[in-house]
Amino acid sequence: MDYRIEVENLNVYFDELQVLKDVSLKISKNMVTALIGPSGCGKSTFIRTLNRMNDLIDTFRMNGTVLLDGGDIYNPKVDVVDLRKKVGMVFQKPNPFPKSIFDNVAYGLQVHGISDKDVLTEKVEESLKAAALWEEVKNKLDKSALGLSGGQQQRLCIARTIAVEPEVILMDEPCSALDPISTTKIEDLIHKLKKDYTIIIVTHNMQQATRVSKHTAFFLHGEIVESGSTDKIFIEPSDKRTEDYITGRFG
Amino acid sequence: MSRKTDEFLIEKGLFITALSSIIIIALIIIFIFVEGLPALQSVGVFNFIFGMDWSPSDGQFGVFPMIIGSLAITGLSLLMAIPLGIFCAIFLSEIAPTSVRKILKPTIQTLAGIPSVVYGFFGLIILVPFMRTQFGGTGFSMLTASIILTVMILPIIVSVSEDALRSVPPEYKEASMALGATHWQTIKNVIFPAAIPGVITSVILGMGRAIGETLAIIMVAGNVVQIPTSILDPVRALTSNIAIEMGYATGLHYNALFATGIVLIVMIIILLVIANYLHYKKKVTIGGGYL
Numbered sequence: 001m002d003y004r005i006e007v008e009n010l011n012v013y014f015d016e017l018q019v020l021k022d023v024s025l026k027i028s029k030n031m032v033t034a035l036i037g038p039s040g041c042g043k044s045t046f047i048r049t050l051n052r053m054n055d056l057i058d059t060f061r062m063n064g065t066v067l068l069d070g071g072d073i074y075n076p077k078v079d080v081v082d083l084r085k086k087v088g089m090v091f092q093k094p095n096p097f098p099k100s101i102f103d104n105v106a107y108g109l110q111v112h113g114i115s116d117k118d119v120l121t122e123k124v125e126e127s128l129k130a131a132a133l134w135e136e137v138k139n140k141l142d143k144s145a146l147g148l149s150g151g152q153q154q155r156l157c158i159a160r161t162i163a164v165e166p167e168v169i170l171m172d173e174p175c176s177a178l179d180p181i182s183t184t185k186i187e188d189l190i191h192k193l194k195k196d197y198t199i200i201i202v203t204h205n206m207q208q209a210t211r212v213s214k215h216t217a218f219f220l221h222g223e224i225v226e227s228g229s230t231d232k233i234f235i236e237p238s239d240k241r242t243e244d245y246i247t248g249r250f251g
Numbered sequence: 252m253s254r255k256t257d258e259f260l261i262e263k264g265l266f267i268t269a270l271s272s273i274i275i276i277a278l279i280i281i282f283i284f285v286e287g288l289p290a291l292q293s294v295g296v297f298n299f300i301f302g303m304d305w306s307p308s309d310g311q312f313g314v315f316p317m318i319i320g321s322l323a324i325t326g327l328s329l330l331m332a333i334p335l336g337i338f339c340a341i342f343l344s345e346i347a348p349t350s351v352r353k354i355l356k357p358t359i360q361t362l363a364g365i366p367s368v369v370y371g372f373f374g375l376i377i378l379v380p381f382m383r384t385q386f387g388g389t390g391f392s393m394l395t396a397s398i399i400l401t402v403m404i405l406p407i408i409v410s411v412s413e414d415a416l417r418s419v420p421p422e423y424k425e426a427s428m429a430l431g432a433t434h435w436q437t438i439k440n441v442i443f444p445a446a447i448p449g450v451i452t453s454v455i456l457g458m459g460r461a462i463g464e465t466l467a468i469i470m471v472a473g474n475v476v477q478i479p480t481s482i483l484d485p486v487r488a489l490t491s492n493i494a495i496e497m498g499y500a501t502g503l504h505y506n507a508l509f510a511t512g513i514v515l516i517v518m519i520i521i522l523l524v525i526a527n528y529l530h531y532k533k534k535v536t537i538g539g540g541y542l
């Protein structure tokens with residue numbers, strides 16, 4: 001089995017508060033892994049550790065190892081900019097820049113030094129197509145991205161993320177602000193993307209986890225209670241707490 | 252009393268308060284126009300605005316050198332204060348640790364409240380002699396005045412711009428960093444552009460203060476009525492003209508000072524209209540805008 005990400009004995013603290021306790025998880029290549037668990041259990045903190053977004057928070061401290069393709073991403077020699085290019089992120093609330101649709105997608109390429117207009121145009125089109133948004137926006141690429149619907153904005157954010165050709169895409173509740181139709185579109189998109197990308201998705205929606213993911217990890221109070229194949233976790237969980245959570249008895 | 256009469260009284264009370272302040276301002280403006288118009292009529296509007304000579308004893312009333320003086324001092328100080336202020340605001344909002352910002356921000360806001368005579372006095376005692384030894388001449392100059400003005404408007408530009416930068420939603424910063432942009436790329440391409448409307452507001456406020464400033468400028472600008480040929484030449488601003496001569500002016504001269512006031516008001520209105528238009532345009536182009 002080929003693992004893209006291997007997390008071992010990860011502990012995360014914000015000041016004195018320990019948010020993740022001894023978390024270990026292996027994430028396979030080109031597959032969707034769902035993270036589930038009640039609010040405040042540390043799912044966002046966990047995925048933000050994978051692209052070092054927590055570094056932006058002053059009080060963040062961690063120990064343990066996080067390996068991406070075998071290399072420790074917290075090694076002081078690692079270039080965070082490179083890492084974030086390889087590990088893209090889609091946020092809970094669609095957050096396109098207050099720029100045109102084109103500029104939103106081109107931005108990531110530009111900050112990585114691509115300025116050739118033809119290359120940008122081609123890449124933008126390719127990414128918007130991959131994010132299943134091209135048909136809806138191809139005639140208004142120069143219009144503000146803020147004029148799009150929430151679901152379109154979220155697909156734009158996905159397009160923006162895949163434009164820089166990451167290997168891993170982290171999605172933190174990408175559908176929680178969307179209506180069912182937009183949600184279906186994003187889920188279809190995840191199915192389409194999974195053969196090229198390793199995707200980790202946080203979701204509060206159990207059906208969504210079963211629909212999109214092959215593997216699932218269940219977080220509770222900063223620990224992983226159980227992880228493994230989604231089918232197994234939802235059909236015959238081995239831990240009582242997992243069963244209680246997925247059947248809605250607490251959370 | 253019933254809730255309804257309460258509401259009624261509060262609404263009417265607010266209305267009357269607002270109305271009275273508007274009436275007071277209107278009365279002042281009417282007064283200035285009434286006092287100034289005789290001068291404009293007797294000299295002619297064109298001659299008054301574009302006349303190069305100001306010698307009240309000879310009946311010469313041309314304020315053009317002072318229009319240029321006001322614009323030049325204001326322009327030069329904005330030229331220095333805008334970049335300085337913006338970098339300072341970026342430092343405060345993005346780079347300085349919270350503890351440093353908590354001390355610096357109130358300090359800067361306090362600087363904005365220091366009376367202009369204090370700045371003028373500082374300029375007279377410290378800056379003028381310094382300029383004299385550095386560049387020769389008297390030390391009283393357009394540059395000296397602009398430096399003092401820069402110091403005076405910097406706090407406004409810094410603090411309003413900083414508010415604008417900090418009100419940019421953190422989601423934008425996160426999105427940019429998550430794409431692998433560096434902190435500086437994020438500031439330059441995402442945070443700052445989103446804050447531009449607020450930065451323009453800060454510049455408008457700074458400009459308003461600069462062009463209306465009188466006392467500090469009188470103390471360091473030299474007040475010679477001439478179109479400056481170098482930034483080291485002494486100049487007189489429109490505001491200074493009124494303040495310097497008001498004490499002894501009579502007759503047409505007295506009216507001409509009010510006419511100077513009219514010119515100043517019209518100039519400020521034109522500048523504000525331009526600035527607000529830019530502000531509005533930026534708001535539209537970024538599709539939203541903050542502040």
Ligand SMILES: Nc1ncnc2c1ncn2[C@@H]1O[C@H](COP(=O)(O)OP(=O)(O)OP(=O)(O)O)[C@@H](O)[C@H]1O
Nearest residue numbers: 014017019038039040041042043044045046057059
């Ligand atoms: N910047 C921070 N500073 C201090 N504590 C934080 C910070 N961010 C998160 N926490 C704490 O860490 C814990 C885990 O938060 P996290 O956001 O990872 O939970 P989550 O599982 O994503 O929850 P949700 O499902 O509601 O998004 C919470 O107790 C939260 O209060």
Ligand SMILES: [Mg+2]
Nearest residue numbers: 043044045172
């Ligand atoms: Mg979360």
